[in-house]
Amino acid sequence: MFIVSVCSLKGGVGKTSVTLGLASAALHQGVNALVIDLDPQADATLGLLGEPGSSTDVAEVLSSPRTETVDRAIIPAPWSKDSSSHLDIIPGSHRSVLVDSPAPKGREVRRLHDALEKRTHRYDVVIVDCPPSLNGLTQMALSASDRSLVVCEPGFFAVTAADRALKLAQEMHEGDLAPRLKPLGLVVNRYRPRSVEHQYRLAELRDLFGDLVLEPVIEERVGLQQAQGGAVPLHEYQGASGERLTQDFDALLTRVMDSRQDS
Template sequence: MFIVSVCSLKGGVGKTSVTLGLASAALHQEVNTLVIDLDPQGDSTLGLLGEPASTVDIAEVLSSPRTETIDRSILPAPWSADAGSHLDVIPGSSRSSVMDAPSQSAKDVRRLHDALDKRTHQYDLVLIDCPPSLNGLTQMALAASDRALVVAEPGFFAVTAADRALKLASEMHDDGIAPRLQTLGLVVNRYRPRSVEHQYRLAELRELFGDSVLSPVIEERVGLQQAQGGAVPLHRYEGASGKRLTEDFDALLKTVLDSRQHS
């Protein structure tokens, strides 16, 4: 099981959009996938289920990381009906926000790691949609992960936010808190190719972070929001921008899965 945290320092960069785009690509390519909605806002849960969950959620999993709790929390996403692979979700919960303190004990940071070790369901890929901060919940996600995928937008604060997120992942690995964790790189999202400001910021990110800036860059296209608003996978969206978006997320998923070879 290959675990990837999708994280960012700030909100509004489309972190959940990237998570759901990757989940759609995984379903399309028949990769058995679990999405863990660790963001108290629960947007991934809405995107995958079409409504908030009323069952066991991630807050209960973190409070009681036992086999029974995590197995009961896992729900099949309607996306995967009639599909050749599983796409499941552990729903998010606003109640998880009480665990998002900036500093955590070593035991608390390992709560998600311990819970995932006790599950009976098997997956090829786990995608964790982290909160838009680097506090306790994101630290729990990174401690359980093989890779950190940092989402940035081509804006004024992008460099500082991306740098802090990449450094946290590196520090957690070096300190032994997340021994398996490696940084996968930066996904630049919501890019507008005709914007001079975006062109400048993308060039700045590439100059500072080099090969850590992944390809493809995800352009801002209305199809991504429309697919999510309809709670349908991007690969079934029939709008004009759907084909380009699906190609981009298929390529990004390939980068994610290929990184398993560098463990």
């Protein structure tokens, strides 16, 4: 099972949008996927289900990582109703903030890893939507993951935030808290190509992080928000910007799946 954490240092960069774009691409490409909503705001749950989760959620999974708890928490997303592949979700919950310690101990960090080891379902990829911080929940995700995907905007704070997120992943790997973890790279989101500031910041990110800045850069387009507002997969969105967005997320998912060969 290949696990990818989608994380960021700060909110408002479109981390959940990237998660949902990848989930839509997975359905489009026939990839069986599980989304785990670790963000206490539970926006990925709302985007995939059209309503807050009402069954066993991720907070219960982390508190009691038994096989029956994990299997009960996994529910099919309506998006995959007529698809040849399936997309499931472990819903998020505000209650998960209770285990989001700023300095978790080693055993606490492995809670998600232990839970996923006990599931009976099989997936091609697991996508974990992390909280907008580097506290306990994000560290749990990184500990269980094969790859980390850092989402950032081309703004003034992007360099510092991206650097801290990448360093945390490296420290956890070197400290044996995340033995399989490798950085997949930075996803630059909400890019406005006509903005001189965005052009400058993107060039700055590329100068500092090189090949870790992934292609494609995701441009700011209204279609992404409109698809989420309708709780429909991006690949079913019929607006003018839909085609470009679906191409970008298809390419990004392909990069994610190809990285399995680097294990």
